[in-house]
Amino acid sequence: MSVYKRGYRRYSGPLTGRWARFLVLPRYAWRRLYQQRLVLLLTVLAFIWPLLCAGFIYLTNHAELLQGLDRDFREFIQVDGRFFSIFMYVQAGFAVFLAALAGPGLIAPDLANNALPLYFSRPLTRWTYALARLTVLVGMLSIVTWIPGLILFGLQVGLAGGSWFRANWTLGAGMVAGFLMWLLVLSLVAMASSAYVRWRVVAAAVSLAFFFILSGVAEMIDNVLRVRWGHIIDPAWAVNQVWRALLGVAPIEGPGAAASAWALAAIVLLLVVVIERKLRPVEVVS
């Protein structure tokens, strides 16, 4: 007892701020993420299309290079809403696979190895924990989506000049907003499936199957009921509608962008509820 009293002094230095505290969680997650070879490979592959698009932008803006090219190709590489929408489709596809591969590895091991009590016995709330994981996921996906997109947009502005920017700044803003929406959905799907299923590999399969199955169900509803609104269940289709509205491209036949946005919001809400129910440090057995 006397030894205890003599030697032990409480820490009296500065404490990490309440909000900065949650940054501790992502710190090691980044390194772990990119140690996985498959994640690294996919990320690298996801840069091929942006590089090609950069080439197209360069071509479009140098008229002298365009002279010898086919008319349809020239129209194809015109930098407008349609150009950015194709860019978004391709990158969003990569994002789906990245999220399914890397996302579950962030949460499922904590649940499977019963590590949640270790987190929550520190001054961390469940939401902080979930938010930290979400940040890592969204960050990793941003690297292949709107960040190259913005670079491309900047390249185009640089080459085409201020007048183009004034006419088309909505494209850049729409692209960023559209991507962020999709990344949110993807990350939440990955997190919810890993919270629900608890094994990393099965959670990855579930995240992918989520999109396939919903798309199948949407087709089924449309065909059987002979309606058009079935596709609203399909998050990929809904987000596509929203993107088209943001980028000024003609919408696909069916529910409009507003209805699609509401459907996406409903899906996001559902996923958040699932995460809330499943991310508990204590399990009650009755």
Next chain:
Amino acid sequence: MRAANRSFSARARQAWTIARTELRRAFLAKRGLWVYALALLPAIVFFGHGVDAKWRTDRLSRHGLTDPVVMNSVQKGEAIEAVRARLGKPAEERGGTRVRRVRKRGGDNGTTTHVTEPAVDARFVRLNISRPTYSGETVARIYEFEVYGADGRQNLALGRPATGGPPCSPDRGPEKAVNGSVAGGKADSWCAENWPFFLQVDLGAVHPVKRFVVKHASAGGESPESDTRDFNIQVSSDGKTYTTVATSSGAGFVDERTDYRVLVYFDGRREVRFTCVDGKVDSWITDHVLNLEQDRMIFAGIFQFFYLRLAIFFGCLGMFMYLFSGEMSNRTLHYWFLAPARRDVLLAGKYAAGLIASAAIFGGGALLAFTAMIWPHDPVEVQAYWNAGGMAHAFWYVAAAAFGCIGYGSVFLAVGLYVRNPIIPAAVLLAWEGAAGILPHVLQKISILYYLQSLCPVPAPMDDDVPTLVRLLAAPAAPASRPAAIVGLLLLSAVVLWIASRAVRRMEISYGAET
């Protein structure tokens, strides 16, 4: 101490005990709920369709039915009152205003005039285009750009030197916009493809200018969609500082309103909606509320594309991979290995449990969906269909689902013994089954879907405009006879299960940490 009874019947009984224990879990486990959901989805959707159809029929029959012959006799242009007199009170009537956003016809025929009061002094007049077309095409075209002075009669810009952004082609330079004619077709206009889009005229000396006339694409005979959408006009005296004196009115859209009335008539089976504009029948749409033929085709399509390829695939993936691989992850597999049973008896018992559960769930789901599809139709029609082979169809649908479980179950059970990560085998299998149509015939026999497709009673419908490759991929040429398909499938499953039994005998318990 009971000695080991190594007779076949004793082992079979053991396998059955194992199956019974597993079955309870397979049917009742909470994680199995999504398998039920997958199997019941088509039934729910068809049920919804049936409910909707019945409700529609009720709604439309409230005011009585119309004679179909009379309904067919309505001509285009017939007056509304005449229709009402002949056909009677419509089942539904509604009116409305169709609103269409159309582009405001600015000026006449693609010419816009802009006036600035009071007149300003200018030597250089510049037309800046910020949105080149209504259609979205980034090509700007100006057929003529005229600048009028204070007296308003002389085109000061005619023939003056003009500069602009790089033209589309050498013969469509800026000088074509001030050459005074628009009749020469495309070659008589200025065209630019690159930003910035601008056209500048040097008037030679400083003049007071008041009016500007711009002739856009439709003035030269092109589509109005190519007219310039957003632009402004700037003037400068010295070529350095410019002042904006006129802007286009932006996307000038107006709402074109047409009043119409819709009369809906129902003859018990068909719903016809007559659209009348200006008091006369303009067009009509015929819609069968219920169409058994169409529904059967749609069911066939859904069964093949959704149920077999997605629902049964993923359902069996989940159920059968859990039997060994999942138990290894859960650290409960050693309890099974410590039972006094041969490993292949264990395999047989687990497979039986998975098979019974999945066949029951998916076969039942198929039957339910079929029932839901049939349910809302006219009983006479249904009876005719039933007698003409409908019962056989129902049987074969259920059989195809069950055989699908046999096939996919054996494959995923074997996969679960060799790999713990189901993604890659599932992806490979999906791709393999998807590409089965273009594989050589020998390899086609190693695909489960190949056999299942010949068990389906109704071939899936395919739109005519689907490209041949997709058609091949989606519905490969299947073996003609059902018995051959069944034998083939059972053989394939037996081989896979034999491979699995070799693996299970060598299997070792290794519980690592979950990463």
Next chain:
Amino acid sequence: MTPPKPSERAAASEPRERSEPAERRTSERIGGSGGAKPPGVIFDEVSKFYGEVLGVNRVTLNIPPGITSLVGPNGSGKTTLMNLMTGLIHPDNGQILMRGISPRDPEALMRITGYATQYDTAPRWATGFTFITTGLLLFGYGRAEAEEKAWKALERLSLTEAANRKVAGYSKGMRQRVRLAQAIAHDPELLVLDEPLYGLDPLVRAETIALFRAWASEGKHVILSSHVLQEVDLISDQVVLIANGMIIAEGTIRTVRDEIQEHPSQYLVRCGDPSGVASILFSEDHVTEIRLNDDRMGLLVMTRDREQFARVLGRIALDGHRIETVVPADENVDALYEYLIGGE
């Protein structure tokens, strides 16, 4: 039983010298050398590697009936041995025979073997009772008989009140007991128990130890692994010391101790005149060290030759010195552990 000679311990990778002729070994392996005694648990040059990591290396054992403890540090291969015995993993080399039955034949072996693992997972749907009953059904018992046996097993381990609650809701000690109950429910001849007393409170511990003794007296094999060396001392007939995947020693505690000639035996002698006795003992050349006890009523003597020491003590007593007790101080597993494993 032939414990390896300590001088060979360092050269354990060399083939061991066997004093018996090969024929007798073979007959022992098959079982029935002499007829009445049931054959033991026999490992013959068994090795198991996990990739490049050594699990166990060239293990040769012959475990007779009775209580045998596997003692060794963490990661030494005790669980590997137990898994090998029950067929949960297969050896890379060598053969295993459990009373003449190979673990590759679970149909026969699992009827006479019960294994209580250290894996603390139970099916989530199971109550204690259904957990054991379901396992028993696979033996071919009818439902009534299975339930009766399950109930008996639960009674033996005092789990009857909690029998109808879900196993997932049990405390750690209860889960340990239910695993034990499952292992004994079908009256096996061989019991393989991985740390069976871990997490049990003292009362249950004593009862369980009594159970083990009862089984051992019926001629069953009870093979358990443990860290708590005092208990190992108390309950075991044989001990197997294992470290780094290799068997260091095998046999009764006394026999193993005898074989360790490097460390002199220690004896505690309580007598009336310690210094007198000590001076006599010092003249003996087999005595290496003598320590006087603090209370001046006893001695700690270390001697290299026990026979001689016994004779000297006899002489001393006959000469009139009062000797009250003579107790071996290191004929226990603690000392064995320290001598054989602790130094590594």
